[in-house]
Amino acid sequence: MNLVDSHAHIYSEKFNADRAEAVERSRQEGVSKIYMPNIDHTSIDAMLEAEEKYESVCIPMMGLHPTSVDKDFERELYLVEEWLGKRPFAAVGECGIDLYWDKTFLPQQQEALKVQVALAKKYKLPLVLHTRDSFNETYEIISAAQDGTLKGIFHCFSGTVEEAEKVKELGFLMGIGGVATFKNGGLDKVLPHVQLEDLVLETDCPYLAPAPHRGKRNEPVYLPLVARRVAELMQKPEEEVAEKTTANTLNLFKL
Numbered sequence: 662m663n664l665v666d667s668h669a670h671i672y673s674e675k676f677n678a679d680r681a682e683a684v685e686r687s688r689q690e691g692v693s694k695i696y697m698p699n700i701d702h703t704s705i706d707a708m709l710e711a712e713e714k715y716e717s718v719c720i721p722m723m724g725l726h727p728t729s730v731d732k733d734f735e736r737e738l739y740l741v742e743e744w745l746g747k748r749p750f751a752a753v754g755e756c757g758i759d760l761y762w763d764k765t766f767l768p769q770q771q772e773a774l775k776v777q778v779a780l781a782k783k784y785k786l787p788l789v790l791h792t793r794d795s796f797n798e799t800y801e802i803i804s805a806a807q808d809g810t811l812k813g814i815f816h817c818f819s820g821t822v823e824e825a826e827k828v829k830e831l832g833f834l835m836g837i838g839g840v841a842t843f844k845n846g847g848l849d850k851v852l853p854h855v856q857l858e859d860l861v862l863e864t865d866c867p868y869l870a871p872a873p874h875r876g877k878r879n880e881p882v883y884l885p886l887v888a889r890r891v892a893e894l895m896q897k898p899e900e901e902v903a904e905k906t907t908a909n910t911l912n913l914f915k916l
Contacts, residue, residue, distance in 0.1 A: 666687070782806075
């Protein structure tokens with residue numbers, strides 16, 4: 662199977678000891694590309710170094726993660742815009758709203774997302790959205806800004822059937838990862854009611870390792886486990902899941 666990991670922090674320091682081996686393991690399992698979302702100014706060098714070392718496999722995005730948004734977030738966004746103007750990136754991301762850890766900077770997170778939405782329009786790039794405990798808040802901003810030109814992914818989707826329908830109506834895709842394999846992840850109630858044309862696969866490594874590796878470091882080599890679970894829940898052949906989600910990802914990013 663030819664698979665694509667649409668969201669992986671392979672540049673994380675958790676891979677410093679064996680990054681080359683992790684990339685090679687994933688390639689041997691059929692994962693041909695790994696798309697890397699940025700976090701903030703501290704992750705850019707490591708991300709671009711991974712791109713340089715694993716050319717044509719590891720492909721970077723540029724954005725500001727919501728958990729890195731604080732009262733000085735404008736400085737970070739200036740850097741994001743500077744990089745977007747300098748060279749190609751696959752997407753604007755990872756951006757969005759996170760209300761799981763801290764609600765203190767919600768207004769700043771909302772403003773940072775709006776700025777990055779504008780950057781996605783300016784550079785004609787897709788958005789990769791982080792929506793932890795914040796689906797409604799994120800949806801409100803994206804829906805208001807959608808003029809037919811916005812596209813992207815609701816990364817780590819773990820919502821309801823109704824929320825899945827809202828994502829589809831926006832013209833966005835849902836990123837499905839290890840949560841699909843969790844016993845109480847909830848996606849068993851959602852995936853039978855959606856279409857493959859609306860999905861991409863991801864690991865979000867080093868986080869959210871799928872069963873039976875839950876609690877350990879995640880890596881792209883585990884993506885076939887996600888594909889297998891999606892196939893089971895949607896009652897589709899694994900090869901069809903791989904083929905369609907890979908096509909969806911490559912068509913979205915075009916880089």
